[in-house]
Amino acid sequence: MQEAIAVSDTVRFTVNGEPRCWQGEPMARLLDVLRYELGLTGTKEGCGEGECGACTVLLDGEPVCACLVPMLQCEGRAVQTIEGLGGADRLEPVQRAFVEAGGVQCGACTPGLVLTAWALLQREPRPDRARMREALAGNLCRCTGYERILRALEHTIAARQGGGAPAAGTGEATP
Amino acid sequence: MASTAAPPGAVGKSPPRPDGPAKVTGATRYVDDLALPGMWHGATVRCPYPAARLLRLDPAPALAADPEVVVLTARDLPGPNVIQLIADDWPVLAAERVNHACEPVALVAAPTRARALAAAARVVVEAEELPAVLTLDEALRGDPRAGGQQPLVLAACTVERGDVEAGLAGADLIIEGSYETGHQEHIYIETHGAIGIWHGEEAGLEVIGSLQCPYYVHKALVRLFGLPPERVRVRQAPTGGGFGGKEDFPNVICAHAALLSRRCGRPVKIVYDRHEDIIATTKRHPSRVRHRTGVRRDGTLVAQDIEVLLDGGAYVTLSPVVLSRAVLHAGGPYRCPNVRIRGRVLATNTPPNGAFRGFGAPQTQFAAERHMDRIARALGLDPLAIRERNAYRPGDVTPTGQRLDASTNALECLRAAAERTRFRERWRAIERERARGRPDDGQPWQGIGLALVWHGSGFTGDGERRLGARAGVRLLPGGRLEVLAASTDFGQGTSAVFCQLVADAAGVPLEQVQVHEPDTAAVPDSGPTVASRTVMIVGGVLQRAAAQLRARLLAFAAERAGLKAERLRLVGGQVLDPQDRVVASFAELADAYLAAGGEASWIAQHQPPPEIRFDEKTYQGTAYPAYGWCCDVVEVRVDPDTLAVRPERVTIAADVGRAIHPVLCAGQLEGGTLQALAWGYLEEIKLERGRYLNDRLQTYIIPTVLDTPDMETILIENPTPASPSGAKGVGELPMDCGAPAIVAAIENATGIAVHALPASPERLLEARRAGQVVQPQHAGA
Numbered sequence: 017m018q019e020a021i022a023v024s025d026t027v028r029f030t031v032n033g034e035p036r037c038w039q040g041e042p043m044a045r046l047l048d049v050l051r052y053e054l055g056l057t058g059t060k061e062g063c064g065e066g067e068c069g070a071c072t073v074l075l076d077g078e079p080v081c082a083c084l085v086p087m088l089q090c091e092g093r094a095v096q097t098i099e100g101l102g103g104a105d106r107l108e109p110v111q112r113a114f115v116e117a118g119g120v121q122c123g124a125c126t127p128g129l130v131l132t133a134w135a136l137l138q139r140e141p142r143p144d145r146a147r148m149r150e151a152l153a154g155n156l157c158r159c160t161g162y163e164r165i166l167r168a169l170e171h172t173i174a175a176r177q178g179g180g181a182p183a184a185g186t187g188e189a190t191p
Numbered sequence: 192m193a194s195t196a197a198p199p200g201a202v203g204k205s206p207p208r209p210d211g212p213a214k215v216t217g218a219t220r221y222v223d224d225l226a227l228p229g230m231w232h233g234a235t236v237r238c239p240y241p242a243a244r245l246l247r248l249d250p251a252p253a254l255a256a257d258p259e260v261v262v263l264t265a266r267d268l269p270g271p272n273v274i275q276l277i278a279d280d281w282p283v284l285a286a287e288r289v290n291h292a293c294e295p296v297a298l299v300a301a302p303t304r305a306r307a308l309a310a311a312a313r314v315v316v317e318a319e320e321l322p323a324v325l326t327l328d329e330a331l332r333g334d335p336r337a338g339g340q341q342p343l344v345l346a347a348c349t350v351e352r353g354d355v356e357a358g359l360a361g362a363d364l365i366i367e368g369s370y371e372t373g374h375q376e377h378i379y380i381e382t383h384g385a386i387g388i389w390h391g392e393e394a395g396l397e398v399i400g401s402l403q404c405p406y407y408v409h410k411a412l413v414r415l416f417g418l419p420p421e422r423v424r425v426r427q428a429p430t431g432g433g434f435g436g437k438e439d440f441p442n443v444i445c446a447h448a449a450l451l452s453r454r455c456g457r458p459v460k461i462v463y464d465r466h467e468d469i470i471a472t473t474k475r476h477p478s479r480v481r482h483r484t485g486v487r488r489d490g491t492l493v494a495q496d497i498e499v500l501l502d503g504g505a506y507v508t509l510s511p512v513v514l515s516r517a518v519l520h521a522g523g524p525y526r527c528p529n530v531r532i533r534g535r536v537l538a539t540n541t542p543p544n545g546a547f548r549g550f551g552a553p554q555t556q557f558a559a560e561r562h563m564d565r566i567a568r569a570l571g572l573d574p575l576a577i578r579e580r581n582a583y584r585p586g587d588v589t590p591t592g593q594r595l596d597a598s599t600n601a602l603e604c605l606r607a608a609a610e611r612t613r614f615r616e617r618w619r620a621i622e623r624e625r626a627r628g629r630p631d632d633g634q635p636w637q638g639i640g641l642a643l644v645w646h647g648s649g650f651t652g653d654g655e656r657r658l659g660a661r662a663g664v665r666l667l668p669g670g671r672l673e674v675l676a677a678s679t680d681f682g683q684g685t686s687a688v689f690c691q692l693v694a695d696a697a698g699v700p701l702e703q704v705q706v707h708e709p710d711t712a713a714v715p716d717s718g719p720t721v722a723s724r725t726v727m728i729v730g731g732v733l734q735r736a737a738a739q740l741r742a743r744l745l746a747f748a749a750e751r752a753g754l755k756a757e758r759l760r761l762v763g764g765q766v767l768d769p770q771d772r773v774v775a776s777f778a779e780l781a782d783a784y785l786a787a788g789g790e791a792s793w794i795a796q797h798q799p800p801p802e803i804r805f806d807e808k809t810y811q812g813t814a815y816p817a818y819g820w821c822c823d824v825v826e827v828r829v830d831p832d833t834l835a836v837r838p839e840r841v842t843i844a845a846d847v848g849r850a851i852h853p854v855l856c857a858g859q860l861e862g863g864t865l866q867a868l869a870w871g872y873l874e875e876i877k878l879e880r881g882r883y884l885n886d887r888l889q890t891y892i893i894p895t896v897l898d899t900p901d902m903e904t905i906l907i908e909n910p911t912p913a914s915p916s917g918a919k920g921v922g923e924l925p926m927d928c929g930a931p932a933i934v935a936a937i938e939n940a941t942g943i944a945v946h947a948l949p950a951s952p953e954r955l956l957e958a959r960r961a962g963q964v965v966q967p968q969h970a971g972a
Contacts, residue, residue: 051224056217057217057220057223057224058216058217058218059217060221060223060380060381060431061223061464062380062381062382062465062888063465063887063888064464064465065465065887065888065889067887067888067889068380068465068888070380097217098216098217099216099217101216102216103216104212104213104216104218107212107215107216111212111215111216112215114211114215115207115208115211115212115214115215116207117854118205118854118855118857118858120208120210120211120214120215121432121682121683121684121858121862122379122380122381122430122431122432122433122681122682123210123213123214123219123429123431123682124221124379124380124381124431124432125380126214126215126217127214127215127216127217130215145901148896149896149897149899150897152895152896153895153896153897154895155895155896156378156380156888156893156895157380157896158377158378158379158380158432158434158862158866158893159380159432159682159858159862160858160861160862161858161861161862161863161864161865161899161902162865162896162899163861163899163901163902164854164857164858164861165896166896
């Protein structure tokens with residue numbers, strides 16, 4: 017009998033800063049562990065194959081699709097979910113901007129998009145639209161047409177730089 | 192437009208949507224996020240053949256492997272094997288005959304989803320495959336279900352005005368064309384899901400689902416379970432997108448979850464994964480539309496003869512209503528004295544097609560707009576000129592004999608978008624460039640295109656009159672108001688807009704208003720959340736209910752103060768006397784009123800004006816209470832080597848009547864525009880033996896933000912008299928416009944005339960090889 021490769025069925029990692037010791041099938045999807053074992057249902061499943069980004073979480077600060085991450089890859093690493101960002105009473109500026117600029121419609125893609133956007137703005141202070149598009153390209157949204165998601169990021173950057181909160185964008189162009 | 196000062200009150204401003212904070216923090220609980228005590232999970236057994244006779248369903252292997260699981264077939268139904276919609280042909284579970292690939296034949300429940308799926312895979316389905324009709328062409332040759340010699344027609348209707356043959360005979364030129372569109376999948380990011388909760392014969396049934404129309408599901412369950420209506424309760428969970436896809440199909444999945452729950456005596460949840468959602472649920476109807484149009488040399492339309500064919504798939508679903516809207520919009524937003532539009536929906540052995548944003552109108556207006564471009568080229572006119580000449584003006588009469596009112600803004604939209612983008616100048620410059628020939632330097636070709644559409648808001652014809660939508664407002668302690676409506680918010684922002692309308696109509700601050708969860712046990716039947724009817728129709732009913740509440744409370748305040756009610760005003764949550772002194776706060780007044788045992792809810796009902804009538808036999812009369820108008824200008828770049836298309840910029844000019852919440856309103860226009868553009872150049876379903884081949888997100892491609900153009904939205908506000916707020920429906924309007932506009936831009940860039948969607952590189956190449964190429968227009972150059 018071939019000797020088994022030493023893959024431990026115990027994974028030590030942190031979720032939103034809290035140490036976790038998880039035991040189970042090493043190939044279990046991080047997405048299922050978060051949603052169905054830890055009750056962190058803010059992480060959504062949209063396709064189960066890494067196409068839509070609804071299940072985006074941050075793994076050591078990097079956006080990843082939790083549906084493609086087996087638990088064995090989480091050993092010693094830090095997972096941040098949408099629940100680890102801001103609560104409804106203390107929204108992060110980018111979360112507030114998503115609501116005010118119209119970046120939220122049905123909400124199913126929103127947690128993943130917010131995390132991707134937040135991670136981008138942590139890394140880069142002033143991404144332009146092209147850079148934003150590149151960073152957000154892994155997150156599908158079917159409602160907004162993305163225009164107001166881009167504006168939410170632009171508002172966040174403007175508010176950070178100008179100090180004051182920008183006026184929420186209205187629908188109109190000014191002809 | 193933008194420069195006018197904001198009026199007092201909430202309407203016209205863009206306050207943060209009330210469901211926003213929960214959505215950006217992940218706190219919103221969708222169906223799959225809900226876990227009920229003792230809940231099991233359901234799975235569906237499907238037959239792979241497009242047409243088959245079911246011989247045997249054997250659950251034994253599933254039960255042998257996992258004795259705890261429950262398997263249920265058509266034999267176990269408590270009532271008629273019918274999904275209640277328009278016709279009774281759609282079974283809950285196929286019993287003898289299978290009419291499309293992946294049709295459900297049995298249901299399984301187990302303690303976990305994995306066990307349910309494993310058990311479903313072990314249920315043996317024995318079936319004898321039968322000859323199938325898989326395309327519109329095959330359907331035209333004859334359907335075995337219709338006797339084999341003729342198509343099985345699921346629906347048909349005709350609109351006629353004037354004398355088409357005489358009009359064609361007198362025309363300077365007759366131009367013909369045929370246009371095709373394919374399936375489109377909704378790809379709401381949250382897939383279908385429902386939880387059935389059987390409380391017992393006495394307590395009845397409860398269902399929580401991701402759905403648009405709680406009362407549709409209610410009606411379907413009442414019939415299937417044979418329960419009195421009050422023992423069936425349907426609740427809408429927060430819903431992650433719909434686009435029409437959650438109008439009809441929830442009747443199926445909610446019935447399935449409810450059946451399993453009744454059988455297991457515990458809550459049962461069914462959630463489709465993306466693959467199952469794509470193979471099993473309804474799509475946009477594929478279409479073929481033929482135009483034969485008589486014109487004068489100056490471009491004036493004199494006769495339109497149009498034939499509309501839709502592929503309905505296996506069952507009737509909502510096809511008659513889809514066809515009706517398709518036909519009523521098929522002429523495009525253009526006046527023409529002689530019109531004949533004949534429409535049919537044919538059955539095929541493919542999964543049933545159903546509601547999708549636009550509801551038939553995008554298909555027929557794609558054809559109408561492509562045909563206008565063809566006519567323009569034949570006459571040497573530019574795309575703007577042909578539309579300016581023919582676009583509806585106020586007072587014009589539609590093919591159903593409806594005289595259009597003052598809010599007919601087709602020309603305003605056309606001109607706003609064209610001027611903003613310098614359309615004519617740029618379109619002509621590119622035509623000249625094509626005429627001169629471009630250097631073979633690999634640089635992308637630029638193109639600019641335009642389309643103009645109309646979209647009727649609200650139900651077609653007398654639908655609103657028959658429905659009599661009801662909605663209301665409840666007074667809560669502390670002067671809070673609660674909106675009672677069955678209208679669902681699946682992203683559009685219904686809740687936000689309802690709060691604005693009610694706050695202003697009642698005279699209270701926006702923060703005082705909240706919306707009750709759509710729940711058939713708690714809210715009246717406001718009708719389905721479809722047909723761009725919510726803000727205009729249900730919003731109007733709510734405004735009336737809120738005004739009644741306001742009048743009643745002012746009367747109460749006047750009694751208490753010994754004043755006449757008409758001398759008091761309710762403004763910003765304060766009751767003011769004629770000298771603007773505060774008589775009472777609304778909160779205090781509300782508490783006193785409730786303590787005195789006053790009525791707490793005001794329910795109003797929609798009453799269309801009596802002069803609005805539509806005859807469904809003759810298809811004459813007022814087809815819709817109001818029309819929205821929209822013009823898109825799309826700018827593209829096309830790779831000369833690969834013919835890959837990249838939309839660069841879209842300018843949307845839309846007449847929305849009144850923008851209650853400009854940010855949400857623009858959000859509807861932009862989101863709908865992207866869906867329309869993608870249907871135009873990107874999204875495609877391929878079928879093999881009646882089964883969708885691209886049945887996952889790796890193969891069914893929707894746009895990412897990288898594929899998406901910058902968008903500019905110009906809101907044109909010219910209130911419609913058809914709704915108290917002046918707002919027209921805006922949800923579907925943009926879906927009609929994007930596809931013909933992008934295809935027109937591709938034609939400007941490449942000279943390739945696309946008559947069938949999507950304009951993918953493969954199809955562009957095919958069209959070019961087939962000689963579908965237009966000559967550059969350089970008249971007046």
